[in-house]
Amino acid sequence: MKKQVVHVSVLQSAKVMAVLYLVLSIPMVAIMAIPAMMGTQGAAAGMTLGMLVLMPILYTVLGFIFTAIGAWVYNLVAARVGGFEFTTTESSN
Incomplete structure (x- = not known):
């Protein structure tokens, strides 16, 4: 069974992705904080922690x-050429 996604909610998509980006950035910040706290001194340390x-x-x-x-585009x-096409199956869950 084929279906097409012909419209994406711009605001809802952007909100969901913003939260995902926030969640994804936290581990990156934690990893980058380790060397930042170990080696830099003075103004460079302040700039690094600020970043x-x-x-x-x-x-x-x-x-x-x-x-x-991206959702708006x-x-x-999709309004002119059709949306993404994908195949679905019935789930027994």
Whole structure:
């Protein structure tokens, strides 16, 4: 059974992806914080720690913005050429 996705909710898609980007950025920040706290001194340490705080915020905001743009463009394209096509099966669960 084939189905087409012909419309994507722009705001809902962007919200979901923003939260996913936030969740994905937290482990990256934790990994990058280890060497940042071990070796840098003075102004470089402040800048590095500032970036560690700023990165999840930027990652979330930019993820929201670019997902919204992507969903909007997808809707324009899908209206003219059709959406993604995929096959589904019935589940016995």
